[in-house]
Amino acid sequence: MIRIMEVCGTHTTSIFRHGLREALPGNIKLISGPGCPVCVTSQGEIDQAVKLSESKDVIVATYGDMVRVPGSSGSLADRRAQGADVRVVLSASQCIDLARENPKKQVVFLAVGFETTAPATAATVLQAHREGIDNLSILCFHKKVPPALRTLAEQSWSIDGLLLPGNVAVILGHEPFRFLPEERGIPSVIGGFSPGEILSALGELLRQIKAGSPKLTSCYSSVVRPEGNPIAIDLMRKVFKSGTALWRGLGPIEDSGMVLREEFLSMDGSIRFSLKTEETPDPEGCxxxxxxxxxxxxxxxxxxxxxxxxxxxxxxxxxxxxxxxxxxxxxxxxx
Ligand code: SF4
Structure with missing residues (x-):
């Protein structure tokens, strides 16, 4: 059996929607990985946001799906039904408007996601800092994909190939993924998200596996440049430094988190509201x-x-x- 992991949740959805698993030969097994940003947000991180939403002076803002994820004592949606002010935003920058429109309240953005969404959070932090907006904070739970893959690869992990997330590679470029074939011997292909792009990446993975010659290649070169997106990388570098992040299922992973740099610590919601992320187990049976x-x-x-x-x-x-x-x-x- 050839086991290929699709790292990204967008790949998983596309694979299922288009029936690609069923279309593959029986000796190829696709395995879903840790690439759904909502899913890897730990229970303890969600608990922080739920706890904050209980304060009358706070507006908690986040992306849609996060509102429904259950924490240890309910979800943000539950708290909203009980009267808490929880808003769904489509972009981090909307939190600037929320903060301006609600000067007597503290707006807290529950920032989740990988390198794909972190640049937008970084741009929002820079703008708020520049404009002196002092009622906006960030619960910064952004996570980095490559360190999580390193952790998985260092565990006893029987994966024959990796379909890498094209959307993360658009930001980071090729380099952060190179260790996978070069140090761990895992064939690794950056892929796009249409059925044709996924099949093309799987074909390249199978060629590498058959040849016994692991490489990092891109089947998404129309979108991904080897150097990534320097503007987005620079935004993240300006605002975040690396820290340990708590991943659901993987536990704490060193250098996989994005922590606000010293000059932006006044916007760190965990510090402003004295919150701490506890490692709590998955819901019973889950x-x-x-x-x-x-x-x-x-x-x-x-x-x-x-x-x-x-x-x-x-x-x-x-x-x-x-x-x-x-x-x-x-x-x-x-x-
Ligand atoms: Fe999936 Fe089971 Fe958790 Fe539901 S309870 S999300 S089915 S693992």
């Missing part, structure tokens, strides 16, 4: 952590499709449109 590590599939979860559905999600992998459990459920895969 195996999201194992699903995100590629160690289990949704069908292995006793709650899948019964107690846990997109309408009644128990874990984040069923909440997010990019979550593996959600994809399995929506596209009717039972095994």
């Amino acid at each position: 195996i999201c952590g194992r699903v995100l590590s590629g160690l289990s599939e949704p069908k292995d979860c006793p709650l899948f499709g019964g107690i846990c559905t997109p309408v009644t999600p128990v874990g984040p992998c069923m909440v997010s449109g990019e979550g593996t459990c959600s994809a399995w459920f929506r596209y009717g895969r039972k095994e």
